[in-house]
Amino acid sequence: xxxxxxxxxxRILKIGQSMxxxxxxxxxxxxxxxxxxxxxxxxxxxxYSVGAGITDxxxxxxxxNVSRSTTEYFPLRxxxxxxxxxxxxFCASRTEQxxxxxxxxGNGTRLTVT
Amino acid sequence: AQKITQTQPGMFVQEKEAVTLDxxxxxxxxxxxxxWYKQPSSGEMIFLxxxxxxxxxxxxxxxxxLNFQKARKSANxxxxxxxxxxxxxxxxxxxxxxxxxIIFGKGTRLHILP
Numbered sequence: 001x002x003x004x005x006x007x008x009x010x011r012i013l014k015i016g017q018s019m020x021x022x023x024x025x026x027x028x029x030x031x032x033x034x035x036x037x038x039x040x041x042x043x044x045x046x047x048y049s050v051g052a053g054i055t056d057x058x059x060x061x062x063x064x065n066v067s068r069s070t071t072e073y074f075p076l077r078x079x080x081x082x083x084x085x086x087x088x089x090f091c092a093s094r095t096e097q098x099x100x101x102x103x104x105x106g107n108g109t110r111l112t113v114t
Numbered sequence: 115a116q117k118i119t120q121t122q123p124g125m126f127v128q129e130k131e132a133v134t135l136d137x138x139x140x141x142x143x144x145x146x147x148x149x150w151y152k153q154p155s156s157g158e159m160i161f162l163x164x165x166x167x168x169x170x171x172x173x174x175x176x177x178x179x180l181n182f183q184k185a186r187k188s189a190n191x192x193x194x195x196x197x198x199x200x201x202x203x204x205x206x207x208x209x210x211x212x213x214x215x216i217i218f219g220k221g222t223r224l225h226i227l228p
Contacts, residue, residue, distance in 0.1 A: 031214060033216065035218070040123070040220060041220055042118075042120075042205060042218045042219050042220035043205065043207075043218040045215055045217065048214060048215065050214050056214075058215060059217070088157070090159065092159070094216075099145065099146070099147040099166055099209065099211055100147055100164045100166060102149055102161040102164060103149075103151075103159070103161065103207075103216060104161075105158065105159035107157065107158055108157055108158075
């Protein structure tokens with residue numbers, strides 16, 4: 001009963017490096033989301049996807065890219081990491097049925113860029 | 115554009131007392147859903163309760179209830195008989211029916227005192 005799985009749990013990057021944050025869900029949810037959480041700032045939406053092959057920008061997409069080739073996976077790519085991208089990143093998914101479908105979250109990836 | 119405002123950065127409450135966490139929202143849409151999530155110190159995000167804009171009754175889930183005042187655009191979370199395990203960050207979130215984005219407030223950190 002895995003739900004939403006994020007890897008890695010922790011990562012330290014040097015400025016300018018790139019990495020991919022992995023997110024997988026086994027609930028056959030079409031809707032997937034990436035958020036970042038900065039202290040005192042709540043969760044900000046980076047990108048989201050309503051199904052395989054479809055992605056859209058959220059509130060803070062600059063510096064990130066996503067792809068959704070399958071229903072299960074929704075990786076988040078950081079190109080040229082910057083200290084401003086130091087944050088905790090959450091992946092989440094939900095069913096498409098009804099306004100009341102809540103988000104199911106992964107456990108997060110804590111990223112530090114130095 | 116939609117907006118969620120949580121004006122209480124932190125609250126201290128004595129154990130066994132009831133506590134109200136404030137959430138106001140802004141949208142011009144008529145059909146929307148409001149969610150509350152809990153984030154303990156371990157970091158995971160836990161869905162607590164949902165309120166739909168057309169729901170005639172306030173939502174309840176165990177010790178959690180939602181004080182929904184549509185005209186005032188507020189959806190306050192009420193926790194009855196607070197417990198030490200209620201100490202956590204609490205986030206209010208919203209999705210409007212015609213959109214797939216889910217936006218969050220900045221959160222309120224609740225401390226339950228023994």
